[in-house]
Amino acid sequence: MSSVAQTQKIIFQQEWGQVLAQSLRSSQQLLTALELQATDFPKGLSQALSFPVLVPRPFVERMGKGDPRDPLLLQVLPLAAEDQLHPSFSLDPLGEQESNVATGVIHKYHGRVLLLAASGCAINCRYCFRRHFPYSENRLGRAQWQSALNYIAQDTSITEVILSGGDPLMLQDERLAELVAGIADITHVQRLRVHSRLPVVIAERLTDQLTDILTGTRLRSSLVLHVNHPRELTPLHAERLAKLRQAGVTLLNQTVLLKGVNDSAQVLIELSEQLFNHDVLPYYLHVLDRVQGAQHFDVTSAEAYTLYQQMLAQLPGYLVPKLVREEAGQAHKTPLHAF
Numbered sequence: 001m002s003s004v005a006q007t008q009k010i011i012f013q014q015e016w017g018q019v020l021a022q023s024l025r026s027s028q029q030l031l032t033a034l035e036l037q038a039t040d041f042p043k044g045l046s047q048a049l050s051f052p053v054l055v056p057r058p059f060v061e062r063m064g065k066g067d068p069r070d071p072l073l074l075q076v077l078p079l080a081a082e083d084q085l086h087p088s089f090s091l092d093p094l095g096e097q098e099s100n101v102a103t104g105v106i107h108k109y110h111g112r113v114l115l116l117a118a119s120g121c122a123i124n125c126r127y128c129f130r131r132h133f134p135y136s137e138n139r140l141g142r143a144q145w146q147s148a149l150n151y152i153a154q155d156t157s158i159t160e161v162i163l164s165g166g167d168p169l170m171l172q173d174e175r176l177a178e179l180v181a182g183i184a185d186i187t188h189v190q191r192l193r194v195h196s197r198l199p200v201v202i203a204e205r206l207t208d209q210l211t212d213i214l215t216g217t218r219l220r221s222s223l224v225l226h227v228n229h230p231r232e233l234t235p236l237h238a239e240r241l242a243k244l245r246q247a248g249v250t251l252l253n254q255t256v257l258l259k260g261v262n263d264s265a266q267v268l269i270e271l272s273e274q275l276f277n278h279d280v281l282p283y284y285l286h287v288l289d290r291v292q293g294a295q296h297f298d299v300t301s302a303e304a305y306t307l308y309q310q311m312l313a314q315l316p317g318y319l320v321p322k323l324v325r326e327e328a329g330q331a332h333k334t335p336l337h338a339f
């Protein structure tokens, strides 16, 4: 059995892996599950062959039946609008291939480095800024892990390692523990940050073993969830996130502002309140990265700033995320100001 097949076999033996294995993998499966027809989408659907449909069933269960405008559905269903390319939307909107300094390593910002710990995800989000990223050239096997760790060890300015992907929590816990131990061996690294959407769509991924990995290290650990809509959170999230928080893991959230999904002050305010009820602090509200295929999700900067002002007027400051745009070549994310 190949190592990829072996890894999949181990993942599918775990509860969250079994849920993942049952995911829906076509638009037709999604439409059937939600009692919709292709004709409910007058502008049509996309074939999306290069970035196929992938949606775990628990996420589908949070969608409304018979509603073609459901905000969770719109994040995963390929619409024909994806195929209408726009000149200001590119394959690599953040210029990441420039910062791809070693296999699986992106070094953009001072003091922080991104490790692409896994190339797959549990869900294919239509707005994903890495939907065209050359993952096949950045697959981290054990040998590449070591060269990625060597890169970090040689740069003493790096104090924080960010596990990204794909989705880093696609790694089985044993491999994740091994990677975290390798990072903790580098004395100048102080913090570990894990960015993941997997636990949002499959809450069972928040295992006790994951808590142990994030707390059983000398590194200060944070988990940044990627929740875009309050309906994505469930009672199981509340239970599992409370355990992580009580164990000492800092829980943050980043949201992508998406037309038709969450471009409403009411939805964003409810999201911030729900996150806090789940022990998670809102961290970033990102305007869309202008990636080819996601143009129909774009919210203008002026509209985004208006929404942000409405949040400021109605929420305590600690529940208002920073409104930012990421720009290729910049030394940090760019805060959005008045227009």
Ligand code: SF4
Pocket: 120, 121, 122, 123, 124, 125, 127, 128, 129, 130, 131, 165, 166, 167, 197, 198
């Ligand atoms: S989970 Fe994140 S990396 Fe994966 S497809 Fe969605 S947005 Fe992209």
